[in-house]
Amino acid sequence: MAKIFYVMGKSASGKDTIYKNLTERQPQLKQVVLYTTRPIREGEKDGEEYYFTTGERLNELRVEGKIIEERTYQTALGPWSYFTVDDGQIDVKSDDTYLMIGTLESYEKTRNYYGVDLLIPLYIEVEDGKRLKRALEREFMQKDPKYAELCRRYLADEEDFNEERLRRCGIDRRFMNDNLEECLREILTVVVE
Numbered sequence: 001m002a003k004i005f006y007v008m009g010k011s012a013s014g015k016d017t018i019y020k021n022l023t024e025r026q027p028q029l030k031q032v033v034l035y036t037t038r039p040i041r042e043g044e045k046d047g048e049e050y051y052f053t054t055g056e057r058l059n060e061l062r063v064e065g066k067i068i069e070e071r072t073y074q075t076a077l078g079p080w081s082y083f084t085v086d087d088g089q090i091d092v093k094s095d096d097t098y099l100m101i102g103t104l105e106s107y108e109k110t111r112n113y114y115g116v117d118l119l120i121p122l123y124i125e126v127e128d129g130k131r132l133k134r135a136l137e138r139e140f141m142q143k144d145p146k147y148a149e150l151c152r153r154y155l156a157d158e159e160d161f162n163e164e165r166l167r168r169c170g171i172d173r174r175f176m177n178d179n180l181e182e183c184l185r186e187i188l189t190v191v192v193e
């Protein structure tokens with residue numbers, strides 16, 4: 001039976017950094033690419049970070065019954081949707097190990113879709129002050145920093161990742177990302193059994 005490791009955590013907790021490191025160090029992990037209608041950013045490639053698509057295509061996929069989960073945020077730059085599609089990337093009957101990245105909400109819905117036995121959560125945590133500092137430093141480095149969007153995300157995380165939701169989703173282990181190498185070492189004890 002397939003296994004799906006699901007990386008999640010609040011904004012700037014280090015999910016992307018951890019995801020990339022895991023795929024480099026553990027090439028047997030198959031990457032599952034999600035979809036978004038948000039504009040592609042400088043340095044991103046279609047099919048790598050996401051499949052960049054349109055609201056019209058999202059509608060078609062809805063009609064085809066292929067949407068596993070979707071989220072739309074009223075961002076400081078307009079509505080952006082992110083979604084997971086049953087597009088053949090995951091073969092549940094195989095013995096493959098997959099790596100996905102998302103939010104607590106997307107994790108919960110993906111788990112409901114594929115079943116609790118397939119999904120293994122990798123919840124990344126960083127103390128809020130440190131996380132905000134990392135988010136700000138990352139934004140500062142951008143050519144066109146979007147500070148309002150950063151603040152919206154930071155505040156939304158409070159509600160989206162509240163303790164009651166974490167409990168409901170069965171998140172009983174947290175991987176602290178103070179030090180990247182230590183965090184990866186801990187995660188690898190779960191990923192490489």
Ligand SMILES: Nc1ncnc2c1ncn2[C@@H]1O[C@H](COP(=O)(O)OP(=O)(O)OP(=O)(O)O)[C@@H](O)[C@H]1O
Nearest residue numbers: 010011012013014015016017134138177178179180
């Ligand atoms: N252990 C660490 N120590 C210091 N900086 C880190 C560490 N892990 C990640 N970072 C940095 O923190 C910032 C946020 O990391 P990253 O972009 O991976 O977070 P994310 O959770 O994917 O964020 P988002 O959900 O907002 O896209 C990046 O600039 C990254 O280089």
Ligand SMILES: Nc1nc2c(ncn2[C@@H]2O[C@H](COP(=O)(O)O)[C@@H](O)[C@H]2O)c(=O)[nH]1
Nearest residue numbers: 038071073082102103104152153156157160
């Ligand atoms: N829990 C929340 N997640 C949010 C919110 N706005 C966006 N997001 C999630 O973040 C990533 C966006 O990543 P990026 O590649 O566009 O930097 C994606 O998984 C969204 O679902 C929010 O308000 N709350």
